[in-house]
Amino acid sequence: MNHSLFSKWPLSALLIFCAVFLACKKPVDPANDTHLSKNKTPLPNLAGIPAYPLDWEHIDFMPSPAGTPPIPVPWSSGLGGRKMDEDIVFDYKKADGWELVYNTFNNNVVYNPAYFMLYNKYRGLLRTYFYFSTPANYPSSNLNYQLKLLGTAAANSPILNFSSKDVIKINDNAGAVSQLQQHMVSSTGSWYAAEFEIAYDHTIGSTDYQNLQFEWSINPNSITQISLNGKETGTISGTIEHQQPAPNFFANLPNGVIDAGMKIGSKKAAENLKFPKSEQLKNAIIDAASNGVSGLIKGFLSGLLGGGGSTTVAQQVNLKINSTIETSGTATVSSQLFTNTFSIPGTLNNQNSPGFYPSYNQPLGLFYLSAEPIIKVKRTTYNLDSPPSLEGARVRFDFSIDEPSHQILFNPALLAVADISNLRKQIILTKTFGSDVLDRDASILSSEIIAEREIYEVERLTLVGSLPTSILTSNILMRISFDVTPKDGSPKITVVKTFKSTGQPI
Incomplete structure (x- = not known):
């Protein structure tokens, strides 16, 4: 550095130079994401950066840097692919309780995958939309979404206890829950989404963010044969959930059998379930969904009835019905598409967490x-x-x-x-x-x-x-x-x- 040059500048000029330099310096894009941005350089780990804002209701395309291919919103028609449960596609309005928690879509940097997360404050649902653009096909028949608790307070938190079973044991805390969807990974750009129901943890406000965090991961799974209640189906035609800490949804199963919760998002979803050798089971689930739509609490032990009233779609009915699921053959995990750690809204000091902190920062869940x-x-x-x-x-x-x-x-x-x-x-x-x-x-x-x-x-x-x-x-x-x-x-x-x-x- 030429010290003689700077020594000739008056003090006021030096101060003005420093102020302009700092003001014009671009902020570093934060991420505690394990992936890289499109420029292939690791993103620095900064503390206390707010998530990017997103007016998701009133845009047709997601924010992106100039010169990059446009990405339509997940609910657009005819402009892009989506692989998600149909009952959630048009349920995203702020008037129905949805709030922005995290978002990586912005006008400066492209993340792959990019995502945004919404939370419904009236229903206690946490949903993340992911956009993947993969270089090749993944040899998988379904996708496993896993939500896991990390930190010293994880074992004592009930926050995931509503996510996988229709009967809750108060002190049997779930450390991780997995959701299996029938969708395969596309080689072209496509939207994927999963949501989990959150239970209220009354200690969350006094729990430091370092002691309790979410880890959300996505893993392609393959399984040769699947049976529901002993009846062969061969394919997953709905969404199922259970407590599973491994990336393989079917890992560590005694005799290949699990007791899992079937997520029924609407009466139509129940009718579309495939039980070729068990019409009695299918009819019972359709009856439960019909009861839920009409407000009758019968035929199910866990459900969220109503909501989504600002859209023209049928009334929402989110049921969880446990059923025995049997597998045979070899279940494999091809690779991991995504993994990320998130600070949980409402935790203590989470605005100091490295990377993004949540936009919606109230405790999650309705009750416990x-x-x-x-x-x-x-x-x-x-x-x-x-x-x-x-x-x-x-x-x-x-x-x-x-x-x-x-x-x-x-x-x-x-x-x-x-x-x-x-x-x-x-x-x-x-x-x-x-x-x-x-x-x-x-x-x-x-x-x-x-x-x-x-x-x-x-x-x-x-x-x-x-x-x-x-x-x-x-x-x-x-x-x-x-x-x-x-x-x-x-x-x-x-x-x-x-x-x-x-x-x-x-």
Whole structure:
């Protein structure tokens, strides 16, 4: 450097030069993404950079640098490919609760893959749209999306507990959930999307971002044969979810069998499921979807009913119905398309995290329970005959919810924008009895079919004979439902969740 040259400048000129230099310097594009931008140089790791803004509702093409091929928005018609569940394509309006969390589309740098993430504050859904432009075909028959928790607080967080099962165990926290979709990877540019339902973690505001983060990855999977409830299908025709920390959706399965949740996004999606040898299962799922559309809580244990009211598409119904899925042959992972770590909205100090921090920064999820519910079971024996006879022997079980055993923890961020009403709790019994044992006339219950399982919604159960309480206490659930009514006048959403409960004889 020529020090003599600078020594001739007055101090004021030096200050002006420095100010202009700093003002004109382009900001470095941040990313904690494991990929490179299109210029093939690693992106520097900076702290505390806001995600790029995106007015996704009012654009036809995504932001991109001049001279790069235009990318149409995911819901455009006839301009690009998309590989995502049809029931989510047109459900993206801010008026229906969607908020921007992350976005990498911008006018300066092209990321491959590029993505943006939305969160629905009325439904507790986290959705990411990915745009891939791959150099070649991937030898896969389906795509596995995985959402995983990282950090020292991961084991104690329930945030993924709503994502894979229709029955939630309060303290059985999911460290990772996987979603399998039937779509293959295209060799041309195409949109892909996946969403996961998030449970509220009431400790999130006091948890440092370094101790709890999301890792989202995408892996092509291949499997030669798939069966649902023992019925061969050969292909995945819907979306299924289960707890799985491995990139291979079918890894580490005992005898190739998993209990997974089928995600039913609409009645049409249920009708399109392929169960060539199990019409009973398909019909039960269609009935559950029909009930959900009409607001009837029957035939399912987990669901989000309504929402999406600003569009002309049919009413949203997001059900999760567990079913046994069997596989045979060899499941393989061809490669990894994407992996990235995200700071979770609402965590402490996340605006200091390297790379992007979230645009929407309130805690995620609608609610959770403080503890496993306790269901009190009162047993009474009597006899219909006098003198007593073997045929007249009866045992009556009366069920009641121990309200002090648990609290419903609603997310304050939800309560700030919506009202909760029509809260209802139902006792569900998963053990059923034949007509030779069940005295239906002396019972207060109704039967439901969940996939191919019968359950009882029960207040009183009367059986022939003198059976002990222990046959019931491990088979009791509590189903909770309530309405979320947005304060801005948007359509209400009915939330349905079912929790494993402890039966307590009294």
